[in-house]
Amino acid sequence: MPIDVAALTAASGTELAEIFAGLHEAGPVHQARYHDVDMWLVTGHDEARKLLTDARRFSNRESYANPAAQASPMLVHQDVSGLPPMLPFLDPPDHTRLRRLINRVFTPARVERLRPSVQQIADELLDAMATRDECDLVRDFAFPLPVSVIMRLVGVPAERGEDFHRWAGLFATGDPEKMPLVPAAMAEMLAFAGSLVRQRRAQPEDDLLSAMVTATESGEAMTPEEAAAMVFALVAAGHETTLNLIGSGMLTLLDNPAMPAALRDDLSGVDAAVEELLRVDAPAKMTAFRYVVEDVELAGTRMRAGDVVAVLLAAANQDPRRFSGGACPHLAPETGTPHIAFGAGVHFCVGAPLARLEARIAFRGLLGRFTDFEITVPRDELRWKASLFVRGPLSLPMRYRLR
Structure with missing residues (x-):
């Protein structure tokens, strides 16, 4: 029976671990269904990495999808409030040009x-x-x-901070009652981003946005529309990884008390711990849908041109063929097999260095200053984002004390 992909949104962390274990036992590639669309779901680590690094045969553009998938209202991703297609939904060479431009300004040094x-x-x-x-x-x-952090990175004026936080909060919501508010927030954010782009083109400042709108590569530059779309992407997705990593990571630490106890004694281990938290509870649960460009075989499974496929990152990072710990985090992460929490290949997350920096500072601060963290509501009362693609608690009421 095909896997019901939509049902994964409602599963708890324990339930997901059990589901992943069953999927790994059954194989690395599975028949699945998402609402009205038949698709493939990749859960094996090696197979996931192979797919993610093959942009030629696995495209992010819906134009390669079969007619049934193109007709489905569930798989429309590119047309977002009039935005030009963003990096996650572009293939080379269009993707290559924009990625090269953003890489010039979103550098490790910055x-x-x-x-x-x-x-x-x-x-x-x-x-x-x-x-x-x-x-x-x-x-x-x-x-x-x-x-x-994103406000400072982009150069958002302090007086627009309240709007900025409201937009980001709506983009991150998993509350069905608030979802109808999202399209208007997206339109407001796009208009605001467009005005920021125009300001920086006229008078550049020392921020990422100014660097983006003035950057050139081989004589090419971002259009104002592309720069506005990049701001939108930074707001809508740029905070999700850190937000979900801190929330889910804290729950993982509480479930494995030896880890926070050891880290409090030696905070130098936080960097490695963050990598394990990324692996065992990937903040991005699943990739965007991809489409098979030409007939291809993956782990003995024949996929036809036009088929829909996605990588279940959270499962691939727990593949027992590559990670002996499975769903259990280790104080000393295994070497030799990197996790794919940030993806792989041409679509590797642009903001991964920033997310790592934020998470490392966050957990050093939390574990260095506080102890005896305790959730103040029953675990089954915690609410999670009702999202197929990202995972994290909507709230996390806690009690603690100073060290």
């Missing part, structure tokens, strides 16, 4: 220059947490940290 700002924002949030013994870790720390 990310490293953000370290003092990230540390300052984290310290201010931690200081506020230290004035009480309870908080909602998502609302009070995991969400405002990356959103505030």
Whole structure:
């Protein structure tokens, strides 16, 4: 029987681990169905990496999908509030041009220059947490940290901070009651991004957006529409990885108390711990849908041109053929087989260095300043994002004390 992909959105962490274990036992590639669309779901690590690094035979453009998939309202991704297609939905050479331009400005050096700002924002949030013994870790720390960082990165004026946080909150929502508000927020965000682009083109400043709108590569530059789309992508997706990693990662640490105990004694282990948290509870649960360009065989499974396929990143990172720990995190991550929480190939996450920096500073601060974390509601009352593609708690009420 095909796997019901949509049903994965409602599964708890424990249920997902059990589901993944069953899928790994059955094989690395599975027949699946997403609402009205037949598709393939890849759960094996090696097979996932092979697919992700083969942009020639596995495309992100719906134009390669079979007629049934193209007719499905569930698989329309590219036309977002009039935005030009964004990086995740482009193939080379269009993708290559934009990726080369963004790589010129979103460099490791620029990310490293953000370290003092990230540390300052984290310290201010931690200081506020230290004035009480309870908080909602998502609302009070995991969400405002990356959103505030992106505001500084792009150069959002302080007076627009409230709007910026509201838009980001709606993009990250998994609350069905709030979903009808998202299209209007997207339109507002696009209009705001367009005005920022026009300002920076006229008067560049020392921020990422100015660098984007002035960058050139072989005589080519981003159009204003492409730059606005990039701002939109940074807001809509740029904070999700850190937000979900902090929330889900804290739950994973609580379920494995030996890890936080050891890390409090030696915070130098936080960097490695973050990699394990990325592996065992990938904040991006599944890739965007991809489409088979030409008949291809993957792990003995014959896929036809036009077939829909997706990688279940969260399962591939727990593949027991490559990670002996499976769903259990290790204090010392295994070497030799890197996780694919940020994807692989040409679509490897642009913001991965920033997400790592934010998460490392976040967990050093949380574990260095507080102890005895305890969730103040029953686990089965925690609400999770009702999303197929990202995973994280909507709220995380906690009690703690200063070290």
